[in-house]
Amino acid sequence: MSGDPLGGATTADLLRRHDLRTTKALGQHFLVDPNTTRRIVEVAGVGPGDRVLEIGAGAGTLTRALAATGARVVAFEIDERLRPVLGEVLDGFDVDLRFADAATADLVGLVAGGSWTLVANLPYNVGTPLVLDLLRTAPAIERFVVMLQREAVERLAAPPGSRVYGLPSVVCAIHGEVEVAMRVPPTVFLPRPKVESAVAVVTRSPAPELADVAIDLAAQAFGQRRKMLRSSLRGVASSEDLAAAGIDPTARPEQVGAEGFLALAGVLR
Ligand code: SAM
Numbered sequence: 001m002s003g004d005p006l007g008g009a010t011t012a013d014l015l016r017r018h019d020l021r022t023t024k025a026l027g028q029h030f031l032v033d034p035n036t037t038r039r040i041v042e043v044a045g046v047g048p049g050d051r052v053l054e055i056g057a058g059a060g061t062l063t064r065a066l067a068a069t070g071a072r073v074v075a076f077e078i079d080e081r082l083r084p085v086l087g088e089v090l091d092g093f094d095v096d097l098r099f100a101d102a103a104t105a106d107l108v109g110l111v112a113g114g115s116w117t118l119v120a121n122l123p124y125n126v127g128t129p130l131v132l133d134l135l136r137t138a139p140a141i142e143r144f145v146v147m148l149q150r151e152a153v154e155r156l157a158a159p160p161g162s163r164v165y166g167l168p169s170v171v172c173a174i175h176g177e178v179e180v181a182m183r184v185p186p187t188v189f190l191p192r193p194k195v196e197s198a199v200a201v202v203t204r205s206p207a208p209e210l211a212d213v214a215i216d217l218a219a220q221a222f223g224q225r226r227k228m229l230r231s232s233l234r235g236v237a238s239s240e241d242l243a244a245a246g247i248d249p250t251a252r253p254e255q256v257g258a259e260g261f262l263a264l265a266g267v268l269r
Contacts, residue, residue, distance in 0.1 A: 011059050011190050018085050022191060026079055027123025030059045033188035037065050043181045043201055044119050044145045046071040053111060053141065055102040055120040055130065058082065060089035066119060067093040074110065076102040103130060111140040119145045124152035128168055131156070131202065135175040136212065144202040145181070153180055153198035160257040166225070170218040173258035174211050176204040213265035214258070221253035221261075228252060241267050 011032045015022070022028035031037050040062060046052050048070030057063045057077040067073045067090070074096040077086065086097055098105070103126060118134065118141050120127055127148045134141050146153075151164065157178040158165040172178045184197040208214075217233065224232040230239045230249035239249035245263035247256055 011061065014059060014085055014088070018088075020081055020085065023079065027056075027126070028058060028079070029189035029191060029193045031061045031121065031188060032190045036182075036184060036188045037061055039182060040119070040121075040145065040147065040199060041065045041069060043199060044117055044143075046117050051111075051114050051116045053107065053116050053118045055118065055127075056122045057086055057097065058121070060086045062119065062121060063095055063097075064089055064093055067095050071117075072096075074098065076100055076105060078102070102126070107134060108138045111138050114140050116141045117143045117145065121147040124149045128152050128156070132168055132171045135171055135202065135204070136215065139204070139207065142204045144176075144204075145199060146202070147184060147197050147199045150183060150196040150198040153200040156200050156202065160255060162254075165254045167215075167219055167222045170222075170258050170261060171215055172202055174214060174262065175207060176202045178202050208262055210262060210265035210269065213268070214261040217264055217268075218253065218256075218258075218261045221256070225253060229256070237264055237268060 011030050022030070044052070044066065046066065046069055050071040052066050052071045052073045054063055054066060054073055054075040057075040059082065063073060063075045076098050078101050080099050083099065090097065120130070122130070127146055131144055131146055155164045155166060155168045156172045157180050158169040179201045181199045181201045184199060186192040186194070186196065217236070220236065221229055221232045228250045229242055229247060229252065232253070242249040242264065245260060245267045247260050247264060
């Protein structure tokens, strides 16, 4: 693969030389297409001095491309076996590499007070909760550039009424704007996943008042997605409260936009 972004050694060679097999459970599908890598870095829009938090460094393809822009990169990787690979790929690049589980590391403390872009290529069962959690708790992360399974990206970006609209869509809509920046075919990864991927960009907006209350209400409502709101929110919001927020009490949660949940939070205050 002459176009391999690692410059010289291909990712396959690299893994072979270090006697490494990828682990499915950790979602280890490494980017091996330079165009896709370049486009993700372009979408991230980072440059000299910018702070970047990368989650899931893998074989370092994206890490290296991000660092090459002059950005100051902190990269997390859970798999210690990748230490020698990353040592080789990132040789000469000033990257703060941390071998830890990003789901339990103190990322909020790490980014506090700064202005950061998060870049991640993760399995959706780690990536989606991480993004939603950091949207709620880490205002210092102003932009999220995340590659996930295509369906997971569609869920983040879904409008009310759509089949895949749910709690992730509400959290994203309350805290920012989501754009589906690109679709990514399985062919750009080693090994190839069975599913298509996509890159979502979430650009943070200032948090509305009562954002957390609104999200908690949405979580309760989507917990019983098929029920009417007057019954899924029984004991929390009456039919009168729902009506006062401009929500039909017989509606189901997928019919209510972020502003509806925010209005309800205001009524219940
Ligand atoms: N960024 C690289 C790329 O684009 O080629 C690797 C992407 S690969 C899809 C995901 C990487 O995330 C794997 O290297 C995996 O070991 C790592 N990973 C999975 N769960 C993680 C977690 N909870 N914390 C940190 N890294 C994790």
